[in-house]
Amino acid sequence: MSLFCCAVPHSDLVLEAREVAGSGEHPIKKMPTRVNALEKMAPDVMVLTLQLPANETFQYKAGQYLEFLLRDGKRRAYSIATAPEGGAITLHIRHMPGGLFTDQVFSTMKERDILRFEGPLGTFFVRDDSDKPMVLLASGTGFAPIKAIVEHERASGSKRPMTLYWGGRRPQDLYMDALCRQWAQEIPNFSYVPVVSDALPEENWSGRTGFVHQAVIDDLPDMSGHQVYACGAPIVVESAKRDFVKLCKLPLDEFFADAFTSEADLQQP
Template identity: 70%
Template sequence: MTFQVTVTPSGSQFSCEEGETVLSAALRAGVGLPYGCKNGACGSCKGKIVEGSVTHGVHQQRALSDAEEAEGGSLFCCARPNSDLKIEAREIVSGGDYPIKKMPSRVSKLEKLSHDVMLISLQLPANERLQYRAGQYIEFMLRDGKRRSYSMANAPHLDDQITLHVRHMPGGLFTDQVFSTMKERDILRFEGPQGTFFLREDSNKPIILLASGTGFAPIKALVEQLIHTESTRPVTLYWGGRRPEDLYMNSLCEEWAATLPNFKYVPVVSDAQPEDGWTGRTGFVHRAVMEDHAELLNYQVYACGAPIVVDSAKFDFTAMCQLPAEEFYADSFTSEADLVA
């Protein structure tokens, strides 16, 4: 059985097969619904069922609570139609203009950026280039059928390689391999580009970039894109970590702040120890933003990192700082543990 899905307010329509998720059907049809993890954990694809009904698969309560679902809320990545649907969602006009490909790549470089963060450079096939937007991610296809997602840490114009920042999660199916047995010239297969986190270049609003941990990777790509396009928009980067060593490319950020006329950098450490000698900002990184910007009415915010950081920032910025909800763009870095309801 095939169901018809109509998106409001855009009016876009697409068909959804029985048992298929709304998001999968939209992507297949080239309709740009926002999404992130595709596993019911991050909440990026949240919208509303205006007419019809769906059955939701396993998902996190923080991404869609029972109360929200009772009021018509839906996570389109795990919602399967029971009827024709009319849904309310913020359609992304230019989100799906690069084809999603399955590609082989060769590990060309492994470099430890800190004790638990590895930079991986991937050499792409000589006759094929990955087209993507700064901020998007790829999914590695592992031998057991599982997948792991990582954001590109470089803007697409730079070279024929893509770089990733991988944090070691002890016991992690992929990251244990990265930090133990992976070596240069290994072949990895991935699918991408994925996600709808990318710079909205049709605005002149000042930008707040908010990163926690390796959420810096796609933020770095956004900065490189802004530099490439010679943007004059004011940009302030807030990067948070537990200890100073978690800000593993701090010197690069300081270089940007010293050389880019419209760029400011605010590093924030939440759990500095006496031996760190830290004299900078402390506390929660999104709170540092609020201390500096009581009002965000005329800003755009791009946030990446741990779900608790992204969720807290969105709630507090919109509730307390007047940030329009539609100007908060995020990529929540869910781990395998986050995908278990």
Template identity: 55%
Template sequence: MTHTITVLPSNDTFPIETDETILDAALRANVILPYGCKDGACGSCKSKVISGMVKHSEDSTALSDEEIDHNIALLCHTTVESDVTIEARVIGAGAYPVKKLPTRIISMKRATEAGDIMLVELQLPANDSFEYRGGQYIDFILRDGTRRSYSMACAPRLTDKKLELHIRHMPGGVFTDQLFSSMKERDILRLEGPLGTFFFNEVTGAPCVFIASGTGFAPIKAIIEEMQSKYLVRPIHFYWGVRRPHDLYLHELAEEWARTIPNFKYMPVISDALPEDNWQGRTGMVHEAVLADFADLSEHNIYACGAPLMVRAAHEAFTTTRGLPETAFYSDAFLSAADKVKK
């Protein structure tokens, strides 16, 4: 049975079948609502249900019972049983179409002392366009049809048609075990993208706080490069949280940004430094470093990317104690295949 979704305040409408989620129906209709992981973990697609009957999935982790009581829904894990009206920010019709393309591995380079992060460069087909926004991600489509998602780590490079990815080895992971053992340069992979709505809001001139944990650095890097290419100047504070100093795998690049980009400040934060690291900088949880530096975030835009726990903690702390508007928090929570199984 077909129902209708109405989105306020834009008054966009689109049809939905009883067996599909609101997010899937919106994307099918080319109405782009905020979303990230599509697995009920990141919370990027939380929206308020104004009227109608909805059904929440029981295996989502980013929605509390209290939020459900207040008519909040995760669009990626919510189906409908009637016409439904929701309140959500419509990002617009999809400017860049989602495509499935073959891609060839150009280079693979281990980036850390521990060797658990691979910098991968991909070559896209010369005869096909692939446009995206810095901060978005792609899915690799594996031979059995399963998917693995990775953020693009570079601004769109239309001249040489290359993509850069930063991939952490997840022991036991179907894709990363192969990447770190048997894959080699010139291997062919299949991808789909661009996906996600984590990208820079060019409309507002608000100062920005970028927060990354681990390889959450990758989409932040892409956004910063895109800002540079478009001459978008904003005051930027970039906080990068990792366990130990050697996990700052492109530390020198971030330091270069601080030297060369006007009004750019870089704060690496180490959570588990050992005595032999001789670390003299900031320590603790990365979002807590932001709380220590900012008494008021009401006039800022926040871009947070990395572990779901960090993203959720930052969102809760900034919106409840620092005056950050809900609409000024942009996020992408990285969810591994193992994490999805744990749900």
């Protein structure tokens, strides 16, 4: 992965970029927002519900994210976890101990606090010009934009097959497992594969084990006719991209992703 936002060219450079249809569909705005609710879904996952100003409209595509504008020009990105049809904006925030923003979310933040954000941002949304079956790959809170995507596909009456692989280290990391199981019952074109890598014996995990992207490889050795939407920990997203293309014949341009890159990742050599 190349992070051109923090790269410095040493000579003249020409970059080729594919234009993404739909990326500029909704205006990017800055606005204040009020924290309407904070709900702990797991020991390290908080669901934040935001209330937007009554006089503002905020449109976005399912899968996009917003950035909170913090002091000193710092920004933190969070994927929107509700479909545009879904009403209130919610975010799924995982605590990174020592982190500037998430330490605040898990300690001092309270209802009615005011934040500022900019959005919608990003190109992680479903390409509607395809009818290929979709593999939705989420690690941890990477489930947030995937949730928005599933809700949006359902609301729009899409019949495209969707299989969600949601991976975590422990069962509690799949903090909305019950909702996914409910979707699998209710949405005919949706199926769900939870995958846990480090369950404790006393958790009695009886589902799939190991790395979540490996579960996809085991189930779909030929992905030449699929599209993949992957989100969450950078290591999971990068491993999935590399192995799906190399081992499973996934065309490179059918892999779409948002890696949750943090300060810690950016400091790594």
